Amino acid sequence: MRFSKLKLTGFKSFVDPTDLIIADGLTGVVGPNGCGKSNLLEALRWVMGENRPKSMRGGAMEDVIFAGAATRPARNFAEVVLTMDNSERLAPSGFNDSDQLEIVRRITRDVGSAYKTNGKDVRARDVQMLFADASTGAHSPALVGQNRIAELINAKPRSRRRILEEAAGISGLYQRRHEAELKLKGTEANLTRVDDVLEQLG
Ligand code: ATP
Secondary structure, eight states, X not given: OEEEEEEEESBTTBOSOEEEEOOSSOOOOOOSTXXXXXXXXXXXXXXXXXXXXXXXXXXXXXXXXXXXXXXXXXXSEEEEEEEEEOTTXXXXXXXXXXXXXXXXXXXXTTTEEEEEETTEEEOXXXXXXXXXXXXXXXXXXXOOOTTHHHHHHTOXXXXXXXXXXXXXXXXXXXXXXXXXXXXXXXXXXXXXXXXXXXXXXX
């Protein structure tokens, strides 16, 4: 799947609706200090389901909402829309019935985040799994922020392995394994309870 457009509204310094057309190939963002380069990369991570405020350089997730400036009041919500070209039907199954895939994440003060894919309400997990299965996502090695290259060179083998796994497209399996393990534990606990009851009855 190819990212084709990113639209930001009220997200950090992008207070007015701003469209960023993403062309084919490698995309670099350049500009003077403080113009919002990192905010753009964060918007991309955020719409893909990032849920750690720290990785958005904030203390709480609501810190991504435009906080106001001398001449403009703060906003009540922030929204990021990511449009992807799915004409080659590369989206994972369940998302594969249209030429374009549009993911929307909106955060409203005191309410929290809501997600949509092609206009339909979905859970954060659905969006995170969509990108994990498509071998990209909030932690994708394809998003290279400032200092990231040095970080990669100095990374421990374990972290490098994660990057290779991401590139191999198997990182979605980790989440599924974790969820399966939790279910298994719950079932084992239920079985123990059933055994106890049977023992009391017998
Ligand atoms: P540098 O090259 O120095 O790293 P940059 O181009 O990556 O800069 P960013 O860090 O993306 O710039 O943007 C920083 C700007 O975003 C700052 O001016 C900061 O005040 C503004 N900003 C961050 N969060 C918010 C917010 N919630 N509301 C309004 N402005 C914000």
